[in-house]
Amino acid sequence: MIVSAHSSLPVAIFVITGGAVIGSFLSMLVYRLPLILKRHWERDCREALGLPQPEPGPTFNLAWPGSHCPECQTALGLQDNIPLFGFLALRGRCRHCHARIPSRYFLIEVLTTLAAVATVAHFGLTARAGFAFLLTAGLIALSFIDSKEQILPDVITLPLLWLGLLANSAGLYTSLPSAVWGAAFAYLFLWLIFHAFRFATGKEGMGYGDFKLFAVAGAWLGWQMLPLIILLASLTGAVYGIILIVTGRLQRSTPMPFGPFLCWATWIGLFFGWPILAGYLHMAHGHL
Ligand SMILES: [Zn+2]
Numbered sequence: 001m002i003v004s005a006h007s008s009l010p011v012a013i014f015v016i017t018g019g020a021v022i023g024s025f026l027s028m029l030v031y032r033l034p035l036i037l038k039r040h041w042e043r044d045c046r047e048a049l050g051l052p053q054p055e056p057g058p059t060f061n062l063a064w065p066g067s068h069c070p071e072c073q074t075a076l077g078l079q080d081n082i083p084l085f086g087f088l089a090l091r092g093r094c095r096h097c098h099a100r101i102p103s104r105y106f107l108i109e110v111l112t113t114l115a116a117v118a119t120v121a122h123f124g125l126t127a128r129a130g131f132a133f134l135l136t137a138g139l140i141a142l143s144f145i146d147s148k149e150q151i152l153p154d155v156i157t158l159p160l161l162w163l164g165l166l167a168n169s170a171g172l173y174t175s176l177p178s179a180v181w182g183a184a185f186a187y188l189f190l191w192l193i194f195h196a197f198r199f200a201t202g203k204e205g206m207g208y209g210d211f212k213l214f215a216v217a218g219a220w221l222g223w224q225m226l227p228l229i230i231l232l233a234s235l236t237g238a239v240y241g242i243i244l245i246v247t248g249r250l251q252r253s254t255p256m257p258f259g260p261f262l263c264w265a266t267w268i269g270l271f272f273g274w275p276i277l278a279g280y281l282h283m284a285h286g287h288l
Contacts, residue, residue: 019116
């Protein structure tokens, strides 16, 4: 879709503001969701073991309490809560106790804003852009949660899986059969690798969250895109791991989450998958 110069400024403001606000929500989600899930798991475990439940603490969910400093618990004022600018104005420190606010949360807001701009620039103001942005936002949240907590929560992966199938029921990115087979193949492929690896080495190299995340990629982009995504994720993951080991920041035996690499490879597949595949087929054809 071509946006005329006359309407491009309001569109740009809408996209950037929307991206920053969603980014602010994502940074809150990345911080709170693992804490909420851990409380649930603890409660379930205690119930299964017949242990007494701890005293219920103050309410803590995605909406309550409002944003506060994780160090001194002081509630954030209105001006500190503005996406992007709040962090910059405070120079990354709490107004009251001057504790450092992890720059990860600012990075999430920046990335989400850039993703909103990139999505509209790439797909225009279309339904494809809207859905692509939802997938990108989900991938950003998953990669940050996985890199910090080594979990890929079902409450994010499963809705993304259904959303991809729904989007492709209208053929937004691929045909519905390709999407359904993509999701099934992807899950099965990593499931097989996981069990073969465990059988051969006795170790677990991945988690079930990785299978579901790869199934998300299949549901959105179709089975044709799976080899590209798994190749890109494995290669970048291996290079990153080697760099960390060589620079002494990672022990050889420490597991490294695979989710962030699957997320980033899925995003590349969403934006550039077909041009990359076409280029590859063109090259392969030239060598025949
Ligand atoms: Zn503080």
